[in-house]
Amino acid sequence: MENCTKNDLKLVEKAKKILQKNxxxxxxxxTVGCALTTKSGKEYLGINLDGIHSICGEQCAVSCAYVNGDRDIDTIVAVGIVDGQYQVLSPCGNCRQFLSEYAPNCKVIIKNGDELKKLTLEELLPYAYVCHVDYTK
Ligand SMILES: [Zn+2]
Structure with missing residues:
Protein backbone atom coordinates (compact mmCIF):
# COMPACT_ATOMS: atom_id res chain seq x y z
CA MET A 1 0.00 0.00 0.00
CA GLU A 2 1.41 3.37 -1.05
CA ASN A 3 0.64 6.95 -0.21
CA CYS A 4 -0.98 9.01 -2.94
CA THR A 5 1.00 11.60 -4.86
CA LYS A 6 -0.23 15.06 -5.89
CA ASN A 7 -0.97 13.64 -9.34
CA ASP A 8 -3.06 10.88 -7.75
CA LEU A 9 -5.09 13.50 -5.89
CA LYS A 10 -5.57 15.41 -9.17
CA LEU A 11 -6.87 12.17 -10.69
CA VAL A 12 -9.39 11.87 -7.85
CA GLU A 13 -10.59 15.41 -8.67
CA LYS A 14 -11.03 14.45 -12.33
CA ALA A 15 -13.14 11.44 -11.35
CA LYS A 16 -15.23 13.74 -9.17
CA LYS A 17 -15.64 16.29 -11.97
CA ILE A 18 -16.80 13.75 -14.53
CA LEU A 19 -19.34 12.50 -11.99
CA GLN A 20 -20.49 16.08 -11.30
CA LYS A 21 -20.93 16.61 -15.02
CA ASN A 22 -23.11 13.50 -15.40
CA THR A 31 -23.60 7.74 -9.80
CA VAL A 32 -19.91 6.92 -10.24
CA GLY A 33 -17.16 8.80 -12.03
CA CYS A 34 -13.83 7.24 -12.84
CA ALA A 35 -10.47 8.55 -14.04
CA LEU A 36 -7.36 6.69 -15.03
CA THR A 37 -3.88 7.41 -16.31
CA THR A 38 -1.91 5.21 -18.66
CA LYS A 39 1.84 4.61 -18.73
CA SER A 40 1.92 6.81 -21.84
CA GLY A 41 0.78 9.72 -19.65
CA LYS A 42 -2.73 10.10 -21.01
CA GLU A 43 -5.92 10.28 -19.00
CA TYR A 44 -9.28 8.68 -19.68
CA LEU A 45 -12.59 9.15 -17.93
CA GLY A 46 -15.63 6.98 -17.38
CA ILE A 47 -19.01 6.87 -15.70
CA ASN A 48 -21.19 3.97 -14.69
CA LEU A 49 -23.98 3.18 -17.14
CA ASP A 50 -27.04 1.67 -15.51
CA GLY A 51 -29.46 -0.55 -17.35
CA ILE A 52 -30.36 -4.20 -17.68
CA HIS A 53 -26.68 -4.87 -18.29
CA SER A 54 -24.90 -2.13 -16.39
CA ILE A 55 -21.24 -1.33 -16.54
CA CYS A 56 -19.19 0.34 -13.83
CA GLY A 57 -17.22 3.55 -14.18
CA GLU A 58 -13.94 1.62 -14.14
CA GLN A 59 -15.04 -0.55 -17.07
CA CYS A 60 -16.12 2.54 -19.01
CA ALA A 61 -12.79 4.32 -18.44
CA VAL A 62 -10.70 1.26 -19.30
CA SER A 63 -12.80 0.81 -22.46
CA CYS A 64 -12.07 4.42 -23.47
CA ALA A 65 -8.34 3.79 -23.04
CA TYR A 66 -8.52 0.58 -25.10
CA VAL A 67 -10.52 2.29 -27.86
CA ASN A 68 -7.58 4.67 -28.16
CA GLY A 69 -5.05 1.83 -28.26
CA ASP A 70 -3.71 2.87 -24.88
CA ARG A 71 -3.69 -0.39 -22.96
CA ASP A 72 -1.11 -0.03 -20.23
CA ILE A 73 -3.18 1.36 -17.36
CA ASP A 74 -1.14 3.01 -14.61
CA THR A 75 -3.52 4.32 -11.94
CA ILE A 76 -7.32 4.26 -11.64
CA VAL A 77 -9.81 5.75 -9.22
CA ALA A 78 -13.59 5.77 -8.90
CA VAL A 79 -15.62 8.36 -7.02
CA GLY A 80 -19.25 8.09 -5.95
CA ILE A 81 -21.66 10.01 -3.79
CA VAL A 82 -22.10 8.51 -0.33
CA ASP A 83 -24.46 10.26 2.10
CA GLY A 84 -24.35 13.37 -0.07
CA GLN A 85 -20.54 13.53 -0.11
CA TYR A 86 -18.11 12.65 -2.86
CA GLN A 87 -16.09 9.65 -1.80
CA VAL A 88 -13.46 7.42 -3.34
CA LEU A 89 -14.95 3.96 -3.86
CA SER A 90 -13.26 0.59 -3.84
CA PRO A 91 -13.86 -1.37 -7.04
CA CYS A 92 -16.67 -3.92 -6.85
CA GLY A 93 -15.80 -7.61 -7.14
CA ASN A 94 -16.65 -7.70 -10.82
CA CYS A 95 -14.32 -4.75 -11.52
CA ARG A 96 -11.50 -6.33 -9.53
CA GLN A 97 -11.63 -9.32 -11.86
CA PHE A 98 -12.07 -7.04 -14.91
CA LEU A 99 -9.02 -4.97 -13.90
CA SER A 100 -6.97 -8.13 -13.31
CA GLU A 101 -7.66 -9.07 -16.94
CA TYR A 102 -7.52 -5.68 -18.68
CA ALA A 103 -5.25 -3.63 -16.41
CA PRO A 104 -3.13 -6.15 -14.51
CA ASN A 105 -0.32 -3.71 -13.78
CA CYS A 106 -2.45 -0.82 -12.57
CA LYS A 107 -2.63 0.66 -9.12
CA VAL A 108 -5.98 1.48 -7.60
CA ILE A 109 -6.67 4.45 -5.34
CA ILE A 110 -8.88 3.48 -2.41
CA LYS A 111 -10.09 5.07 0.80
CA ASN A 112 -8.43 3.56 3.85
CA GLY A 113 -10.00 5.10 6.93
CA ASP A 114 -9.62 8.85 6.43
CA GLU A 115 -6.69 8.48 4.03
CA LEU A 116 -6.40 7.76 0.35
CA LYS A 117 -3.94 4.99 -0.51
CA LYS A 118 -2.80 3.23 -3.63
CA LEU A 119 -2.89 -0.55 -3.94
CA THR A 120 -1.57 -2.96 -6.53
CA LEU A 121 -4.11 -5.26 -8.07
CA GLU A 122 -2.50 -8.18 -6.23
CA GLU A 123 -3.16 -6.38 -2.96
CA LEU A 124 -6.73 -5.62 -4.01
CA LEU A 125 -7.51 -9.07 -5.38
CA PRO A 126 -5.27 -11.72 -3.87
CA TYR A 127 -5.64 -15.24 -5.25
CA ALA A 128 -7.37 -13.90 -8.35
CA TYR A 129 -8.85 -16.23 -10.88
CA VAL A 130 -6.19 -16.46 -13.59
CA CYS A 131 -7.54 -16.22 -17.09
CA HIS A 132 -5.17 -17.79 -19.59
CA VAL A 133 -5.94 -15.23 -22.27
CA ASP A 134 -3.93 -12.00 -22.34
CA TYR A 135 -6.54 -9.36 -23.10
CA THR A 136 -4.00 -6.54 -22.89
CA LYS A 137 -2.39 -7.46 -26.24
ZN1 LIG B 1 -17.51 -2.28 -10.57
Missing amino acids: YKSDSIKH
Missing part, protein backbone atom coordinates in the same frame (compact mmCIF):
# COMPACT_ATOMS: atom_id res chain seq x y z
CA TYR A 23 -24.88 13.17 -12.06
CA LYS A 24 -28.56 13.99 -11.76
CA SER A 25 -30.15 13.75 -8.35
CA ASP A 26 -33.42 12.41 -9.81
CA SER A 27 -31.66 9.61 -11.66
CA ILE A 28 -29.64 6.59 -10.65
CA LYS A 29 -28.10 6.21 -14.11
CA HIS A 30 -24.75 7.82 -13.39
Whole structure:
Protein backbone atom coordinates (compact mmCIF):
# COMPACT_ATOMS: atom_id res chain seq x y z
CA MET A 1 0.00 0.00 0.00
CA GLU A 2 1.41 3.37 -1.05
CA ASN A 3 0.64 6.95 -0.21
CA CYS A 4 -0.98 9.01 -2.94
CA THR A 5 1.00 11.60 -4.86
CA LYS A 6 -0.23 15.06 -5.89
CA ASN A 7 -0.97 13.64 -9.34
CA ASP A 8 -3.06 10.88 -7.75
CA LEU A 9 -5.09 13.50 -5.89
CA LYS A 10 -5.57 15.41 -9.17
CA LEU A 11 -6.87 12.17 -10.69
CA VAL A 12 -9.39 11.87 -7.85
CA GLU A 13 -10.59 15.41 -8.67
CA LYS A 14 -11.03 14.45 -12.33
CA ALA A 15 -13.14 11.44 -11.35
CA LYS A 16 -15.23 13.74 -9.17
CA LYS A 17 -15.64 16.29 -11.97
CA ILE A 18 -16.80 13.75 -14.53
CA LEU A 19 -19.34 12.50 -11.99
CA GLN A 20 -20.49 16.08 -11.30
CA LYS A 21 -20.93 16.61 -15.02
CA ASN A 22 -23.11 13.50 -15.40
CA TYR A 23 -24.88 13.17 -12.06
CA LYS A 24 -28.56 13.99 -11.76
CA SER A 25 -30.15 13.75 -8.35
CA ASP A 26 -33.42 12.41 -9.81
CA SER A 27 -31.66 9.61 -11.66
CA ILE A 28 -29.64 6.59 -10.65
CA LYS A 29 -28.10 6.21 -14.11
CA HIS A 30 -24.75 7.82 -13.39
CA THR A 31 -23.60 7.74 -9.80
CA VAL A 32 -19.91 6.92 -10.24
CA GLY A 33 -17.16 8.80 -12.03
CA CYS A 34 -13.83 7.24 -12.84
CA ALA A 35 -10.47 8.55 -14.04
CA LEU A 36 -7.36 6.69 -15.03
CA THR A 37 -3.88 7.41 -16.31
CA THR A 38 -1.91 5.21 -18.66
CA LYS A 39 1.84 4.61 -18.73
CA SER A 40 1.92 6.81 -21.84
CA GLY A 41 0.78 9.72 -19.65
CA LYS A 42 -2.73 10.10 -21.01
CA GLU A 43 -5.92 10.28 -19.00
CA TYR A 44 -9.28 8.68 -19.68
CA LEU A 45 -12.59 9.15 -17.93
CA GLY A 46 -15.63 6.98 -17.38
CA ILE A 47 -19.01 6.87 -15.70
CA ASN A 48 -21.19 3.97 -14.69
CA LEU A 49 -23.98 3.18 -17.14
CA ASP A 50 -27.04 1.67 -15.51
CA GLY A 51 -29.46 -0.55 -17.35
CA ILE A 52 -30.36 -4.20 -17.68
CA HIS A 53 -26.68 -4.87 -18.29
CA SER A 54 -24.90 -2.13 -16.39
CA ILE A 55 -21.24 -1.33 -16.54
CA CYS A 56 -19.19 0.34 -13.83
CA GLY A 57 -17.22 3.55 -14.18
CA GLU A 58 -13.94 1.62 -14.14
CA GLN A 59 -15.04 -0.55 -17.07
CA CYS A 60 -16.12 2.54 -19.01
CA ALA A 61 -12.79 4.32 -18.44
CA VAL A 62 -10.70 1.26 -19.30
CA SER A 63 -12.80 0.81 -22.46
CA CYS A 64 -12.07 4.42 -23.47
CA ALA A 65 -8.34 3.79 -23.04
CA TYR A 66 -8.52 0.58 -25.10
CA VAL A 67 -10.52 2.29 -27.86
CA ASN A 68 -7.58 4.67 -28.16
CA GLY A 69 -5.05 1.83 -28.26
CA ASP A 70 -3.71 2.87 -24.88
CA ARG A 71 -3.69 -0.39 -22.96
CA ASP A 72 -1.11 -0.03 -20.23
CA ILE A 73 -3.18 1.36 -17.36
CA ASP A 74 -1.14 3.01 -14.61
CA THR A 75 -3.52 4.32 -11.94
CA ILE A 76 -7.32 4.26 -11.64
CA VAL A 77 -9.81 5.75 -9.22
CA ALA A 78 -13.59 5.77 -8.90
CA VAL A 79 -15.62 8.36 -7.02
CA GLY A 80 -19.25 8.09 -5.95
CA ILE A 81 -21.66 10.01 -3.79
CA VAL A 82 -22.10 8.51 -0.33
CA ASP A 83 -24.46 10.26 2.10
CA GLY A 84 -24.35 13.37 -0.07
CA GLN A 85 -20.54 13.53 -0.11
CA TYR A 86 -18.11 12.65 -2.86
CA GLN A 87 -16.09 9.65 -1.80
CA VAL A 88 -13.46 7.42 -3.34
CA LEU A 89 -14.95 3.96 -3.86
CA SER A 90 -13.26 0.59 -3.84
CA PRO A 91 -13.86 -1.37 -7.04
CA CYS A 92 -16.67 -3.92 -6.85
CA GLY A 93 -15.80 -7.61 -7.14
CA ASN A 94 -16.65 -7.70 -10.82
CA CYS A 95 -14.32 -4.75 -11.52
CA ARG A 96 -11.50 -6.33 -9.53
CA GLN A 97 -11.63 -9.32 -11.86
CA PHE A 98 -12.07 -7.04 -14.91
CA LEU A 99 -9.02 -4.97 -13.90
CA SER A 100 -6.97 -8.13 -13.31
CA GLU A 101 -7.66 -9.07 -16.94
CA TYR A 102 -7.52 -5.68 -18.68
CA ALA A 103 -5.25 -3.63 -16.41
CA PRO A 104 -3.13 -6.15 -14.51
CA ASN A 105 -0.32 -3.71 -13.78
CA CYS A 106 -2.45 -0.82 -12.57
CA LYS A 107 -2.63 0.66 -9.12
CA VAL A 108 -5.98 1.48 -7.60
CA ILE A 109 -6.67 4.45 -5.34
CA ILE A 110 -8.88 3.48 -2.41
CA LYS A 111 -10.09 5.07 0.80
CA ASN A 112 -8.43 3.56 3.85
CA GLY A 113 -10.00 5.10 6.93
CA ASP A 114 -9.62 8.85 6.43
CA GLU A 115 -6.69 8.48 4.03
CA LEU A 116 -6.40 7.76 0.35
CA LYS A 117 -3.94 4.99 -0.51
CA LYS A 118 -2.80 3.23 -3.63
CA LEU A 119 -2.89 -0.55 -3.94
CA THR A 120 -1.57 -2.96 -6.53
CA LEU A 121 -4.11 -5.26 -8.07
CA GLU A 122 -2.50 -8.18 -6.23
CA GLU A 123 -3.16 -6.38 -2.96
CA LEU A 124 -6.73 -5.62 -4.01
CA LEU A 125 -7.51 -9.07 -5.38
CA PRO A 126 -5.27 -11.72 -3.87
CA TYR A 127 -5.64 -15.24 -5.25
CA ALA A 128 -7.37 -13.90 -8.35
CA TYR A 129 -8.85 -16.23 -10.88
CA VAL A 130 -6.19 -16.46 -13.59
CA CYS A 131 -7.54 -16.22 -17.09
CA HIS A 132 -5.17 -17.79 -19.59
CA VAL A 133 -5.94 -15.23 -22.27
CA ASP A 134 -3.93 -12.00 -22.34
CA TYR A 135 -6.54 -9.36 -23.10
CA THR A 136 -4.00 -6.54 -22.89
CA LYS A 137 -2.39 -7.46 -26.24
ZN1 LIG B 1 -17.51 -2.28 -10.57
